[in-house]
Amino acid sequence: MIIRLNGEPQELCDGITIETLVQQQSKADSPQGIAVAQNGQVVRRAQWACTPVSPNDDIEILQAVAGG
Amino acid sequence: MNNKPIKDPWTVGDLTLHSRVLLGTASYPSTDIMLKALEVSGTEFVTVSLRRVATQGQGSENLYQLLQERKYHLLPNTAGCFTAKEAVITAEMAREALGTNFIKLEVIADEETLLPDPEQLLEAAEVLVKEGFQVLPYTNDDPVTALKLENMGCVAVMPLASPIGTGLGIRNPHNLELITSRACVPIIVDAGLGTASDVALALELGCDAVLLNSAVARSHDPIRMARAIGNAASAGRDARLAGRMAQKFLAESASPLAGRAWR
Numbered sequence: 001m002i003i004r005l006n007g008e009p010q011e012l013c014d015g016i017t018i019e020t021l022v023q024q025q026s027k028a029d030s031p032q033g034i035a036v037a038q039n040g041q042v043v044r045r046a047q048w049a050c051t052p053v054s055p056n057d058d059i060e061i062l063q064a065v066a067g068g
Numbered sequence: 069m070n071n072k073p074i075k076d077p078w079t080v081g082d083l084t085l086h087s088r089v090l091l092g093t094a095s096y097p098s099t100d101i102m103l104k105a106l107e108v109s110g111t112e113f114v115t116v117s118l119r120r121v122a123t124q125g126q127g128s129e130n131l132y133q134l135l136q137e138r139k140y141h142l143l144p145n146t147a148g149c150f151t152a153k154e155a156v157i158t159a160e161m162a163r164e165a166l167g168t169n170f171i172k173l174e175v176i177a178d179e180e181t182l183l184p185d186p187e188q189l190l191e192a193a194e195v196l197v198k199e200g201f202q203v204l205p206y207t208n209d210d211p212v213t214a215l216k217l218e219n220m221g222c223v224a225v226m227p228l229a230s231p232i233g234t235g236l237g238i239r240n241p242h243n244l245e246l247i248t249s250r251a252c253v254p255i256i257v258d259a260g261l262g263t264a265s266d267v268a269l270a271l272e273l274g275c276d277a278v279l280l281n282s283a284v285a286r287s288h289d290p291i292r293m294a295r296a297i298g299n300a301a302s303a304g305r306d307a308r309l310a311g312r313m314a315q316k317f318l319a320e321s322a323s324p325l326a327g328r329a330w331r
């Protein structure tokens with residue numbers, strides 16, 4: 001399936017969860033300091049494992065960076 | 069004479085702090101210099117931004133972990149947001165990512181001035197306060213907007229000294245004095261401070277704290293400037309507590325006039 005990930009089209013395996021997607025993208029098993037929005041709504045960390053990614057989802061994965 | 073720094077804690081929301089300096093973490097020559105600058109400034113509360121994860125070639129360095137290990141309180145910002153809607157979702161993401169309900173609320177009107185948009189700012193502040201955030205809004209040095217933000221339930225108000233990144237210092241000290249004289253929440257001067265004397269002036273005017281980034285990060289020696297900023301904040305606060313003498317139009321000798329020779 002195709003989704004929009006951080007503004008870019010991305011092909012993913014069917015049935016993937018938010019948790020697996022975050023692990024893949026952050027290259028960490030238990031990524032810290034990261035938040036996910038699915039179609040404009042924050043997905044709480046506790047819900048990552050049970051939230052599937054659906055075709056055409058618009059997903060943003062954000063992390064803390066240096067800022068003023 | 070006791071020369072030790074006075075104990076002078078202050079609170080913002082549910083946080084008690086001892087340093088009057090909040091520092092940003094961006095634009096330093098290196099991460100090592102940034103961490104050292106934070107340390108020597110004495111700051112306890114530091115700002116970060118939220119951005120998309122870098123999917124390609126991301127370094128092992130994780131800013132969140134570096135700051136957590138050093139026990140800094142984190143103040144995420146909504147930098148780069150132009151509407152209340154963008155700022156609210158960014159704040160919600162920051163709370164989720166960093167586990168804090170503090171938010172430095174920035175809603176900017178345009179890229180050129182980076183000045184706050186008061187209409188959007190007030191709208192976002194109202195929503196975020198209702199959602200349980202401890203909101204620190206970055207605002208113009210306008211006493212009316214400052215009071216509105218306080219009445220709305222913001223835990224502090226952060227008026228600018230001058231536009232972000234200009235280093236032009238405090239352009240309207242009278243407005244800052246007006247704001248501090250009427251506020252019950254802490255007033256933190258944010259943006260435009262350029263050097264140590266600007267920081268001292270902010271504290272002397274009665275502001276509770278300062279927030280800087282470029283003044284330190286873009287100086288020739290960020291670590292030395294960070295130390296200067298920390299010292300200036302302490303000096304300015306001490307001077308404020310000591311109370312400035314009454315200003316006079318004409319000169320008045322401190323030495324006694326009586327008993328002068330050859331008279």
